[in-house]
Amino acid sequence: MKTLNELLIAEVTEHEFKSELEIKKPKSWLKSVSAFANGIGGSIYFGVDNTGVAIGLADIKKTADEISRLIKERMSPLPEFNLSAHRVDNNKDVLVLHIFRGNNTPYYYVGDGSTTAFVRIGSESVMASPQQLNELVMRGKNLTFDTLPTEYKVADLTFTSLDAAFKRIRKLILTEKDYISMGLSKPDGTVTNAGLMFSDECPLLQSRVFCTHWDGLDKSGGVDDAIDDKEFEGDLISQLLKSHDFVKMNSKVRWKKMSNHRVNKPDYADRAVFEALANAFMHRDYSVVGSEVHVDMFADRLEIGSPGGMPDGTIIQEQDIEKVLSTRRNPIIAEIFHRLDFIERRGSGFKKIREATAELYNYKNDFAPTFVSTRTAFHVVLKNMNFNKITSVVKVSTEVSTEVATEVKLTPEKLNALLEYCESSRTRREMQVFCGIKTDEYFRKSIVSPMLERGLIQMTIPDKPNSRNQKYIRTKQTRSL
16 A cells, blocks of 8 residues: 555645545636646646645546546547545545647636646646637647748858857858758748748847846846846847847956966856846747847846747746656757857756856855746846855055945945955946945945045046946055055
8 A cells, every 4th residue: 555645745736635526516626627738748746735744536437437438538639647645644545547649739727618728837737828729820830930931041141150050159151052951941942931040131039139138136227227128139140149249348358366266256157147148039939920029137146038938848947857857849959059159959048047057256056047937938047156146355554454445334344345346337226226225315425425525536537426337446556456
């Protein structure tokens, strides 16, 4: 006799508990049959209450017969399933209905005057959105958005970035046969959606990326709403490289002088940034018109968001990152990115992002990248390794004495750290966030003004002290600290 714990762990994405079979309300559990068949499969445990305690079924054979009958009557097409009976925990009879991942999606619940497809989100079975339903239809036809044909002709498009990348990286000059073999075009000369997205003049409005460097910790803004912003469209290779350059241009690489070498301290691991961007372009849902990839930089983090949740319908927060299998929503795009060495076939993107970040100088477990998915979006969050760091500094000199630090209302260590931070020009808001001070007026009067008066920092636009573009930089007399 097995214990219930040997059969299951908890009611999560792939499991659901039912204390009894609701024959008069079959939708209450058949919607999960639909969701499991439309997703990665799953099991419903009959005779188990919602706390995971086995209470048993009175007539397990009758229950099994009714389940089979209702699935055949109310599901279209008929999903593949398996029923197994188990006696657990003090002779309690439990019936397990396992539904396999289906290939003929969408699987609909038919009843109550409607035909509805469901998907699994976390521990719930919910009605599929129009985008999810469209994706299920394509999956049932063994199609993906990037493989769909268009009316555009190869002869009417140019592929400058794609051709140049293959010539530079693979030493290969692409021909029409190559376009066909890679799935970018058809033998009749028309291009697929993938071909459009790799063309220089890509007409798909949803194939673009918005990059914004926000002033502060959120989109409400600080002194300014945004420090920098760019919108990139056109071919996917240019979008990837330009958005990567945007992040590099808007982040810092601090450094620390050691006895016989210099230690670089970048805000972000460059490899992690590139991997996260490549995954966003490769796995996003391009069928959502009016959507785009968003790259949002804040004082303490970098967020990369893309339309479409996990391709298999799972929630990334519930998964073991080390064991997540690679599911390609856009196989042609993924194959080209692989050929250009942008990504690997092994589906190790999450692991590489974490490993590259863990190698940074200031890394701690609190700064590990996070991955968040919903039914409609996916987000990668990389933490700024240099945010609000009070680093160890050489002993306080006469220019930055304890007396001066007291006047500036910072400890000598914090003042030295702020001066080191201002080796590169900084906005007042950046300095304020670095110090962890929330009140604007206090920071301006008690920190910035005394530092200016003491000659510790200077304005980059001295003739326009109230300019919205004003920044501050450490003065020459304190640079030797």
